[in-house]
Amino acid sequence: MVAVKRVVDYAVKIRVKPDKSGVETQNVKMSMNPFCEIALEEALKIKESGLAKEVVAVSMGPSNCVDTLRTGLAMGADRAIHVEASRDLVPLTVAKLLKKLVEIENPGLLILGKQAIDDDCNQTGQMIAGLLGWPQGTFASKVVLDKEKQVATVDREVDGGLETLCLDLPAVITTDLRLNQPRYATLPNIMKAKSKPIKKFTLEELNVEIKSDLEVVQVTEPPKRKAGVILSSVDELIDKLKNEAHVI
Amino acid sequence: MHRFLSISSKSASLKNRKQLHLPFLSPVSSATPEGQSCFHYFNQKPPSLGTRLGFDRVFSSGCFPNRVNLRERERYGNGFSRLKGFVGEIRSYSSETDRDSIEYDVVIVGAGPAGLAAAIRLKQLCQEKNADLSVCVVEKGAEVGAHILSGNVFEPRALNELLPQWKDEEAPINVPVSSDKFLFLTKDRAISLPSPFDNEGNYVISLSQLVRWMGAKAEELGVEIYPGFSASEILYDEDNKVVGIGTNDMGVAKDGSKKENFQRGVALKGRVTLLAEGCRGSLSQKLMKEYKLREKVQAQHQTYALGIKEVWEIDENKHKPGAVLHTLGWPLDSKTYGGSFLYHMKDRQISIGLVVALNYHNPFLNPYEEFQKLKHHPSIKPLLEGGTVLQYGARTLNEGGFQSVPYPVFPGGAIIGCSAGFLNVPKIKGTHTAMKSGMLAAEATFGTLHEGSNMEAYWDALRNSWVWEELHRARNYRPAFEYGLFPGLALSALEHYVLKGKSPFTLKHGKPDHEATDVAKLHSPIEYPKPDGLLSFDVPTSLHRSNTNHNHDQPAHLRLRDPNIPETINLSEYAGPESRYCPARVYEYIPDEKNQLKLQINAQNCLHCKACDIKDPKQNIEWTVPEGGGGPGYSVM
Numbered sequence: 001m002v003a004v005k006r007v008v009d010y011a012v013k014i015r016v017k018p019d020k021s022g023v024e025t026q027n028v029k030m031s032m033n034p035f036c037e038i039a040l041e042e043a044l045k046i047k048e049s050g051l052a053k054e055v056v057a058v059s060m061g062p063s064n065c066v067d068t069l070r071t072g073l074a075m076g077a078d079r080a081i082h083v084e085a086s087r088d089l090v091p092l093t094v095a096k097l098l099k100k101l102v103e104i105e106n107p108g109l110l111i112l113g114k115q116a117i118d119d120d121c122n123q124t125g126q127m128i129a130g131l132l133g134w135p136q137g138t139f140a141s142k143v144v145l146d147k148e149k150q151v152a153t154v155d156r157e158v159d160g161g162l163e164t165l166c167l168d169l170p171a172v173i174t175t176d177l178r179l180n181q182p183r184y185a186t187l188p189n190i191m192k193a194k195s196k197p198i199k200k201f202t203l204e205e206l207n208v209e210i211k212s213d214l215e216v217v218q219v220t221e222p223p224k225r226k227a228g229v230i231l232s233s234v235d236e237l238i239d240k241l242k243n244e245a246h247v248i
Numbered sequence: 249m250h251r252f253l254s255i256s257s258k259s260a261s262l263k264n265r266k267q268l269h270l271p272f273l274s275p276v277s278s279a280t281p282e283g284q285s286c287f288h289y290f291n292q293k294p295p296s297l298g299t300r301l302g303f304d305r306v307f308s309s310g311c312f313p314n315r316v317n318l319r320e321r322e323r324y325g326n327g328f329s330r331l332k333g334f335v336g337e338i339r340s341y342s343s344e345t346d347r348d349s350i351e352y353d354v355v356i357v358g359a360g361p362a363g364l365a366a367a368i369r370l371k372q373l374c375q376e377k378n379a380d381l382s383v384c385v386v387e388k389g390a391e392v393g394a395h396i397l398s399g400n401v402f403e404p405r406a407l408n409e410l411l412p413q414w415k416d417e418e419a420p421i422n423v424p425v426s427s428d429k430f431l432f433l434t435k436d437r438a439i440s441l442p443s444p445f446d447n448e449g450n451y452v453i454s455l456s457q458l459v460r461w462m463g464a465k466a467e468e469l470g471v472e473i474y475p476g477f478s479a480s481e482i483l484y485d486e487d488n489k490v491v492g493i494g495t496n497d498m499g500v501a502k503d504g505s506k507k508e509n510f511q512r513g514v515a516l517k518g519r520v521t522l523l524a525e526g527c528r529g530s531l532s533q534k535l536m537k538e539y540k541l542r543e544k545v546q547a548q549h550q551t552y553a554l555g556i557k558e559v560w561e562i563d564e565n566k567h568k569p570g571a572v573l574h575t576l577g578w579p580l581d582s583k584t585y586g587g588s589f590l591y592h593m594k595d596r597q598i599s600i601g602l603v604v605a606l607n608y609h610n611p612f613l614n615p616y617e618e619f620q621k622l623k624h625h626p627s628i629k630p631l632l633e634g635g636t637v638l639q640y641g642a643r644t645l646n647e648g649g650f651q652s653v654p655y656p657v658f659p660g661g662a663i664i665g666c667s668a669g670f671l672n673v674p675k676i677k678g679t680h681t682a683m684k685s686g687m688l689a690a691e692a693t694f695g696t697l698h699e700g701s702n703m704e705a706y707w708d709a710l711r712n713s714w715v716w717e718e719l720h721r722a723r724n725y726r727p728a729f730e731y732g733l734f735p736g737l738a739l740s741a742l743e744h745y746v747l748k749g750k751s752p753f754t755l756k757h758g759k760p761d762h763e764a765t766d767v768a769k770l771h772s773p774i775e776y777p778k779p780d781g782l783l784s785f786d787v788p789t790s791l792h793r794s795n796t797n798h799n800h801d802q803p804a805h806l807r808l809r810d811p812n813i814p815e816t817i818n819l820s821e822y823a824g825p826e827s828r829y830c831p832a833r834v835y836e837y838i839p840d841e842k843n844q845l846k847l848q849i850n851a852q853n854c855l856h857c858k859a860c861d862i863k864d865p866k867q868n869i870e871w872t873v874p875e876g877g878g879g880p881g882y883s884v885m
Contacts, residue, residue, distance in 0.1 A: 009390070009795075009881070011795050011796075011797035011881060012795045012881055013792055013793055013795055015638065027457065027883045027884060028883060029390060029391055029394065029795070029881050029883065031390075180508075181507065181508045181509050182509065183499075183509045183511070184498040184499060184509055184511045186348075186511050186514065187350065187474055187477055187495060187514045187516075188348055188350060188514065190474060191350070191472070
């Protein structure tokens, strides 16, 4: 099972809404989160190597999430699930919803992107692993599955270099950039994807509460960079550091 | 990589499923094609392909599938076989035809006003006459509307004919023109002139948004639109008739090798192919040359202008929705035709831009910098102060008008919209005529496919329509400026107030744009002011606002016919004009290790404006289409 998210396309220049409540998403190009694409590509590779029977793409949000799911189907997913939710969902809610879906679908492997490029939370994968009690291999740059032993060997990108973990299946994997190069959805596949099934769930059906403990207070642009000042002597530097910047 | 799949109501589209005969790909399926109706196109060569595993291979480039061999072919060597299926052995000497082909009744290249108007009209005719035609629209932009840029003061004449209930259906047309000003600018002053335009009943819109709405309407009617796919090749049969287009291969590395995610393009076959690529469409250019479409009707060459535009969000109290302003004169000199526009849309947004005719003489002219200068003029600056730029873009437009319209029909299809060139220059409007041409082509197409007539009917219909009458009446305004700014204005006034379109003469265009550039030694470099970051900006900042992007690891889509000409001719004789007229800084002359200036092509920046294809003095630069999905991302342009 692969969870995908519909986000503002990475090439779009984003703008903050005039009321500072968020980023402008009206009339702006949306696409599948790049890390989710990598996750889906990995799932498809696993299926094509014969280690999995089926790839299910999952997305949560308003009805236009279906577009992202169709892209996933066009890349090669077999089925898709759409959880209808009208508001923005925080990672914990997404994790709770995913837990319910995992209980229904029983996947052998749950693959997600490491983070979404709109909120950069990097939380959902870790949270769902915690809720399910499954082992997790995050920031994966290489995944090797062994079906007989029911383990996944994951190379993780960590601050110091690479860490290799061996996870018992079922497990949660979140993907990092170097894992693979996502395939293009070909025209014939896009056409076929239109008839692949997308199952809809509502929040009530899944019995998950979406009340969040987090509230977005304000979104502002980063402050504009001020021009640098060229100084002519060390004394001047000391003077500025002392009297203007107050750091000495 | 990202595909914007728009899925609107599935109403009629599922009924048309049977037209798409594709047997679906599954490793061991023996699915037979669902509908046979597409095959009657190929009635000369019945597909005797027996049992099918995988895709039918229909052949392009002159070949008969007479001898068919069963062969499984492993593709791409990626460790998994993508498609096992038939490959017919072809007795042809053309290039490999190993790609899938999908058949439609009509294939339209370009989801712009003309292409979508044609698609919508076709489906309407199908509904009226109880017919069923499969219509496919391919669009190189990542989504419908992403490559659409226009002023735009919209004349709803064609839309009223096509979709009369557009107002009820919430078309994004809701700002009627409220005022119409015309200024002649000098460096410090602005002289008000009587407005030559009659914009009563017209609207200030964002064409990108309108096209997006039209795309949704088209999909509701059952048109299949595929954004993110660029048509790179025309497909011919053995009689040299156009049978469709081929989409670009994806996943080719810069050096031409196949990457891990290589995907061969698809052949989209159509019984009729309509090219609606917009101004200087790459495939349309090829076809006009191949079939000598200009010579057929003794049309002159096309002349062009480059429009550079920004959409700003300005202060509430300065914003007057529906206000329309055009200017002439400064910053352009009397030998350079062009002018600016400033339209107030809604939501505090305004469109501002400069249009420069590409037959300018001074190779040092930099249209982008002229535009930046314009924004500092005392009559424009106050409006923009305190505002922010939302988007930036550029696109060429046709100025040839009546004299340059080619014969738009070719064996197997037709050219519609700005690819043929129906823009009314004095009105500076081309959207309504483009849409009408699409509608007329659709009617001719329907006649061809359903009633046995042929595409000639499109040419006849054009000449009997208001498009022709409008272009004819407007034909002398632009050529008058060949004699200079003031003679041009005088002649235009004559045309407009005295002759009122009944002039007995038809002026001719001057030299083609690329020949009009003088050599550099006849002019001196122009010193442009530095951008201030508030009103004027440098190219990289502006480019960032166009949301343009291309996968950098692909072959450069800007091809040089002769790789030596840039340094030997462009640079030495013309001082490298492409480094100035390109609004995206694709072309730069950078010193190499030997300190010699060499041309560097930053194809990734390209805005798909086609200025280089038009203006290069030796026509050495050929704009070809890059991988689908790349290019600008306009949403309010």
